[in-house]
Amino acid sequence: MVSRRSFLRGSLGIATGLAGTGYYFHDVTTGRYTIEDVPIKTKLLNDDLYGLKILIVTDLHIGAHNMTLEHLDDIVDAINDKQPDVVLLAGDYILANRDFRSHTNYTPSQITDALEKIKAPKAAVLGNHDLNRSNNMAARLTQAFDNSDIPLLRNQSIRLDTDKGKIWIAGLDNMYGGLPDYAATMMNVPDDEDVIYLTHSPDGFALLRRNAALAVAGDTHCGQVIGRSFADAVDGDYVKTREDWYCGEYSLIDGAPAYVSGGIGTSGIPARVFVPSRSEMIILEPH
Numbered sequence: 001m002v003s004r005r006s007f008l009r010g011s012l013g014i015a016t017g018l019a020g021t022g023y024y025f026h027d028v029t030t031g032r033y034t035i036e037d038v039p040i041k042t043k044l045l046n047d048d049l050y051g052l053k054i055l056i057v058t059d060l061h062i063g064a065h066n067m068t069l070e071h072l073d074d075i076v077d078a079i080n081d082k083q084p085d086v087v088l089l090a091g092d093y094i095l096a097n098r099d100f101r102s103h104t105n106y107t108p109s110q111i112t113d114a115l116e117k118i119k120a121p122k123a124a125v126l127g128n129h130d131l132n133r134s135n136n137m138a139a140r141l142t143q144a145f146d147n148s149d150i151p152l153l154r155n156q157s158i159r160l161d162t163d164k165g166k167i168w169i170a171g172l173d174n175m176y177g178g179l180p181d182y183a184a185t186m187m188n189v190p191d192d193e194d195v196i197y198l199t200h201s202p203d204g205f206a207l208l209r210r211n212a213a214l215a216v217a218g219d220t221h222c223g224q225v226i227g228r229s230f231a232d233a234v235d236g237d238y239v240k241t242r243e244d245w246y247c248g249e250y251s252l253i254d255g256a257p258a259y260v261s262g263g264i265g266t267s268g269i270p271a272r273v274f275v276p277s278r279s280e281m282i283i284l285e286p287h
């Protein structure tokens with residue numbers, strides 16, 4: 001028979017668990033956004049770049065529940081407060097598939113206008129939502145980026161000037177919905193200069209064929225609500241070749257560090273549970 005004490009203890013445990021889940025559910029669905037410092041060890045060709053702070057912004061899904069332009073402005077303010085050296089925009093700016101709490105779709109230029117207020121040097125790639133075929137979205141987003149001061153990299157690279165020196169950003173067109181071309185992506189990057197490899201889907205890491213200071217991706221939402229199975233399915237339920245990427249730091253075959261961001265917005269389900277809405281600010285450290 002269950003004693004009164006163990007019954008009370010069990011009930012207290014369940015109540016605490018529900019309260020914790022409720023807190024997290026409420027917290028993230030009401031839009032609390034955090035930026036986490038993440039030191040990562042790497043081997044750089046230019047020692048001056050140690051200490052470089054690279055902030056990842058991914059999976060905003062503007063138009064999803066709580067992802068309003070007003071909230072985006074707050075996110076941009078928080079990013080500027082952190083004073084990163086570089087900001088990488090890793091795709092999925094919009095929500096292609098409306099969910100039951102999503103609201104009015106914003107125009108691509110409203111989103112790029114807000115992102116332009118990020119003060120640090122920056123570069124962007126598109127995600128699978130951005131590349132969806134409805135509403136001519138990929139072309140409209142590309143146009144909005146072209147009209148902004150944010151370089152959109154579709155199998156291209158760019159050298160950014162930072163306070164610590166110059167660093168290349170090489171952006172692969174997305175593996176899903178795009179036309180990825182690794183050779184074109186790296187074509188202009190000299191072998192003796194440092195590069196950060198940017199791809200929306202972490203599946204793009206498999207194409208990397210040179211030393212990189214860092215490889216960065218988003219897409220998985222770190223599981224968003226139910227962990228790895230959601231991470232496998234989110235945004236890419238049509239994807240059959242998806243690797244077992246989740247979130248956090250990985251080491252690639254050539255030893256280059258890689259980081260999969262937990263992301264900011266939601267897709268499919270208008271909530272993030274135990275996976276707070278966040279960016280990570282990578283700080284490059286020597287091995």
Ligand SMILES: [Fe+2]
Nearest residue numbers: 059092219235
């Ligand atoms: Fe996404």
